[in-house]
Amino acid sequence: MRAVLRTTLRRFQRDRRGNIAVIFALACVPLITAVGCAVDYSRATQMQAKLQAAADAASVGAVAKASPAFKAAGTMNSDGAIPAGVTDARNIFNANVANLTGYTLDSVTPKVVKNGSTVTSSVTFKGTINTMFLGVIGKSALSVTGSSTATASMPLYxxxxxxxxxxxxxxxxxxxxxxxxxxxxxxxxxxxxxxxxxxxxxxxxxxxxxxxxxxxxxxxxxxxxxxxxxxxxxxxxxxxxxxxxxxxxxxxxxxxxxxxxxxxxxxxxxxxxxxxxxxxxxxxxxxxxxxxxxxxxxxxxxxxxxxxxxxxxxxxxxxxxxxxxxxxxxxxxxxxxxxxxxxxxxxxxxxxxxxxxxxxxxxxxxxxxxxxxxxxxxxxxxxxxxxxxxxxxxxxxxxxxxxxxxxxxxxxxxxxxxxxxxxxxxxxxxxxxxxxxxxxxxxxxxxxxx
Incomplete structure (x- = not known):
């Protein structure tokens, strides 16, 4: 029995017929995995860019001349956080991502503060995107993060x-x-x-x-x-x-x-x-x-x-x-x-x-x-x-x-x-x-x- 098995194995090694199919079959799994990784990472990059644009709009809008934060800062006699600006920044961010799908927003953190004659806003976010292909290697989700900061100089009295x-x-x-x-x-x-x-x-x-x-x-x-x-x-x-x-x-x-x-x-x-x-x-x-x-x-x-x-x-x-x-x-x-x-x-x-x-x-x-x-x-x-x-x-x-x-x-x-x-x-x-x-x-x- 062993002799028959050895003979069959030597015959398979010497046989050149069907070698391409065999090699393709062996390489198919890593190739498909690589293509899937590229697709998933491309989706994540596109989503990160859209969320970043929303954060930029929120940080800039929160310190615009007509914004609640800018108006509130003009009445403040001391430096500190501007709650109205935080609410405004969050609303602007949410409005810009309202029609986005294919992700989970884990957190968005706006901050708006007055320091001297400057109003500064910052917006940070973190989201999760479920993968389509990376799951085969145990990666079921990708994280996307970003931040944006904007400043505005207040007019003086x-x-x-x-x-x-x-x-x-x-x-x-x-x-x-x-x-x-x-x-x-x-x-x-x-x-x-x-x-x-x-x-x-x-x-x-x-x-x-x-x-x-x-x-x-x-x-x-x-x-x-x-x-x-x-x-x-x-x-x-x-x-x-x-x-x-x-x-x-x-x-x-x-x-x-x-x-x-x-x-x-x-x-x-x-x-x-x-x-x-x-x-x-x-x-x-x-x-x-x-x-x-x-x-x-x-x-x-x-x-x-x-x-x-x-x-x-x-x-x-x-x-x-x-x-x-x-x-x-x-x-x-x-x-x-x-x-x-x-x-x-x-x-x-x-x-x-x-x-x-x-x-x-x-x-x-x-x-x-x-x-x-x-x-x-x-x-x-x-x-x-x-x-x-x-x-x-x-x-x-x-x-x-x-x-x-x-x-x-x-x-x-x-x-x-x-x-x-x-x-x-x-x-x-x-x-x-x-x-x-x-x-x-x-x-x-x-x-x-x-």
Whole structure:
């Protein structure tokens, strides 16, 4: 029997017929297993990609500008988890996987937190896919995992203190065309012949004052433009808010009249921007009581007292949270002091009167304690027909103008401003556009520095 078996085995070994079929039969099992593995792993990879896309959508959506988490973060005074964001992220994830089949979702873990001025969301997931072929080697399921993280920077809360120069020099005609119109109207008139004046002085003692004349002939002065520009600024601020009450405004000027000269609050700090716009309608040129009046002797731009006074009105700035807003001074002026000042940069000869470019050191105290100073310089136009201007102002107000690189007035106003927050509005530009542009620049600066 053994001999027969050995003979049969030797005969099988020597026989070359059917060898391909035998080899294929032996190789078939591992080949089928390998193909099955590829199919199962491909299914797992595709499912992992779909779940990852859902996680990405959830993490990004949870910190979007209109998301519950982003809105809730704006009301938080401290860092921490944002439950509304967790719920939102989970809902977004579930909505994106609602139509997926062929897997089991083991877990999805969203987290949304506020840290400083940043909102961060993360979504992790774990799922299981049943295999079709890998079971032959004991692998009945494959795990798929993933995570996604997204961040968003929160806009900051900012208090703006508007300091608006309403001194008599802001009664100058607003554009070269307005200057010409007012000069022509004050040349050869019956009550002040050959004045050739471009200033609309608001003289309470003279019913024929040029303030009234300018209005009657349709001349627009700088104070007129400043009034409407400030009102427009309130609309811009309201439209720029991400959170309710994100911006608050206060409005100050230099006083209603020379006899009450000094820092005057036209509107106290408030988030009611509609009321601020209404209050801005009261911005007007300071009135005087005749030439060289008894109250100020025409010295109606006292920067050395006005700026320290506004400094006291502005508390120390915070971090930009709702209960600790940043602080910005928004200063609009033509930049020429007119006051009695022993520390004058350009004292008038033989007089204690000071007419000079603003002393930039007056802004330093505020900047040193973190208050940002945004300066809108309303270009001081040359007035060649005005003898006072030519004697006392022209020497430090060299042209060209708007921009005014050679003017000491412009140079000092820029030095007063915080870096990047200086804007000069030229004679042909609109103050309204300039104020809105400077406001947007200040808001962008707040995001960066905050």
């Amino acid at each position: 900012v208090d703006f203190y508007l300091l608006l120069d309403n001194s008599p020099s802001m009664g100058v005609a607003a554009t070269p065309a307005d200057v010409t119109k007012l000069v022509n109207a004050t040349t050869g008139n019956s009550f002040k012949p050959d004045d050739q004046c471009a200033f609309a002085c608001h003289d309470y003692n003279d019913s024929n004052n040029y303030y009234n004349l300018a209005k009657s002939i349709g001349v627009t002065t700088r104070i007129d433009v400043l009034r409407s520009a400030t009102q427009s600024l309130m609309d811009t601020a309201a439209a720029s808010q991400t959170y309710p009450n994100q911006f608050r405004m206060a409005i100050y000027d230099f006083g209603a009249a020379s006899k009450t000269i000094g820092l005057r609050a036209l509107f106290p700090l408030s988030s009611n921007l509609s009321s601020a716009k209404t209050a801005a309608g009261n911005i007007d040129l300071m009135g005087v009581y005749g030439n060289n009046d008894t109250y100020t002797k025409d010295q109606d731009t006292p920067f050395s007292t006005i700026l320290p006074a506004i400094d006291k009105e502005i508390p120390n700035p915070g971090s930009g949270k709702s209960n600790a807003p940043l602080k910005y001074l928004f200063f609009v002026s033509d930049g020429v002091a007119d006051e009695s000042n022993t520390g004058c940069l350009k004292p008038l000869s033989g007089s204690s009167r000071c007419q000079s470019p603003i002393n930039a050191s007056l802004c330093k105290t505020m900047k040193d304690r973190g208050v940002k100073v945004a300066v809108l310089y309303t270009t001081y136009l040359a007035l060649p027909t005005n003898s006072w201007y030519m004697k006392w102002i022209d020497p430090f107000n060299a042209g060209p103008y708007g921009p005014s690189p050679n003017s000491e007035i412009a140079q000092n106003m820029q030095s007063c401003a915080s870096p990047g927050l200086f804007f000069e509005v030229s004679p042909t530009q609109g103050i309204s556009d300039a104020m809105n542009a400077l406001f947007k620049k200040a808001v962008a600066d707040a995001r960066i520095s905050g």
